[in-house]
Amino acid sequence: MSTAVDTSAIESTDSKVWDILQAEQTRQHQTIELIASENHVSQAVMEATGSVFTNKYAEGYPGRRYYGGCVNMDAAEDLARDRAKELFKCEHVNVQPHSGSQANAAVYFAALKPGDTILSLDLAHGGHLSHGLKVNMSGMLYNIVSYGVDRKTEQVDFAEIRRLAQENKPKLIISGASAYPRTIDFDTFSEIADEVGAAHMADIAHIAGLVAAGLHPSPVPTAAFVTTTTHKTLRGPRGGMIMCKEDWKTKIDSRIFPGSQGGPLMHAILGKAVAFGEALKPEFKTYQQQILDNAKALADELTTCGNRIVSGGTDNHLMLVDLRPQYPDVTGKDAEAWLEQAGIITNKNMIPFDERKPTLTSGLRIGTPALTTRGMKQDDMKTIARWIDRVLQSQGKGDAIFAVRSEVIALCDQHPMP
Numbered sequence: 001m002s003t004a005v006d007t008s009a010i011e012s013t014d015s016k017v018w019d020i021l022q023a024e025q026t027r028q029h030q031t032i033e034l035i036a037s038e039n040h041v042s043q044a045v046m047e048a049t050g051s052v053f054t055n056k057y058a059e060g061y062p063g064r065r066y067y068g069g070c071v072n073m074d075a076a077e078d079l080a081r082d083r084a085k086e087l088f089k090c091e092h093v094n095v096q097p098h099s100g101s102q103a104n105a106a107v108y109f110a111a112l113k114p115g116d117t118i119l120s121l122d123l124a125h126g127g128h129l130s131h132g133l134k135v136n137m138s139g140m141l142y143n144i145v146s147y148g149v150d151r152k153t154e155q156v157d158f159a160e161i162r163r164l165a166q167e168n169k170p171k172l173i174i175s176g177a178s179a180y181p182r183t184i185d186f187d188t189f190s191e192i193a194d195e196v197g198a199a200h201m202a203d204i205a206h207i208a209g210l211v212a213a214g215l216h217p218s219p220v221p222t223a224a225f226v227t228t229t230t231h232k233t234l235r236g237p238r239g240g241m242i243m244c245k246e247d248w249k250t251k252i253d254s255r256i257f258p259g260s261q262g263g264p265l266m267h268a269i270l271g272k273a274v275a276f277g278e279a280l281k282p283e284f285k286t287y288q289q290q291i292l293d294n295a296k297a298l299a300d301e302l303t304t305c306g307n308r309i310v311s312g313g314t315d316n317h318l319m320l321v322d323l324r325p326q327y328p329d330v331t332g333k334d335a336e337a338w339l340e341q342a343g344i345i346t347n348k349n350m351i352p353f354d355e356r357k358p359t360l361t362s363g364l365r366i367g368t369p370a371l372t373t374r375g376m377k378q379d380d381m382k383t384i385a386r387w388i389d390r391v392l393q394s395q396g397k398g399d400a401i402f403a404v405r406s407e408v409i410a411l412c413d414q415h416p417m418p
Ligand SMILES: *Cc1c(COP(=O)(O)O)cnc(C)c1O
Pocket: 037, 098, 099, 100, 101, 102, 127, 128, 130, 176, 177, 178, 203, 204, 205, 206, 229, 239, 240
């Protein structure tokens, strides 16, 4: 099988690593990737991240480095920053965060003192661990107050957020989520933050591609900080990024380096430049629209099969399936394992007000960015929804799962990875 970049040196020198790499290449090719936070990057992004840029130390920022020989590093980082600014229309951007969590941590260091209050979405309702999980640094260093979704609509309730903001006077209000299928009204978050003298940080890790394409409202005009990953819908290398207003520029940069990181991952930054270049092309908007069309088709067909989708549907790239009404005895953990045997990769996920433990859950999170990259369309979504339903109905019995497995491989063979 072809690999996306030349791996012949590994093949000839290290058979153990080669076997693992080949196995993963095959696994990705032969499975339908429905994990909402994953994607398949382009050959060009792979080449950048696998390039000589991995050899270079470049602590500091363009024009102000602590190492010699940084001329090409400066060019790459400037290009990544310029393209990010064009893409998101932001005043300032830092492309050095190693990950989304690092980006968030740097904002906290810039805007807060330990013990200050953060108002963020409850993890059990779709929030991210870096927004205040007890055993994450965010939860250890700051006082976390959570807002949830409304029991009936399963959507965020601004009356509740406003009440919590007025009662708790947070220094930072975080919008954005890891498992929230609806459009986020960032402007209202900014309004509430203004009312109580808080800063608003919008974390668009999941929806950055949709925002870049103009298919989801952007928080950039009103939020003080916008953080993101670059590897989810944005389809770049693994990494993070912070956008902010001009007046926060110096502080944000210093909280990334030297505040919380050493040398930037320059191969990843080169990859970010490539990915942002791709995202500026008209085809990227077509791709993002297809992600949305596919998510809607998948949610509709799952509903037709009798499944309950949390909040009744999706406005973005992902949905949450509530397994309880249709399959009361099936946990998210079972469902994830059975689907994986069939070659359909998902993740178990808490649904709002879930009564099962996070290690079991009553839900599945499903997203369409990766299979859309492989060129799958609405008709394929209908097929996949029916496969999911067949596997769930099988109660884990081998025959049905094996039957679906071979159909999955046949579909994958028609849709090569980039
Ligand atoms: C994925 C995600 C992150 C960060 O992810 P890393 O794994 O640290 O790169 C941050 N915030 C949200 C909302 C996310 O979904």
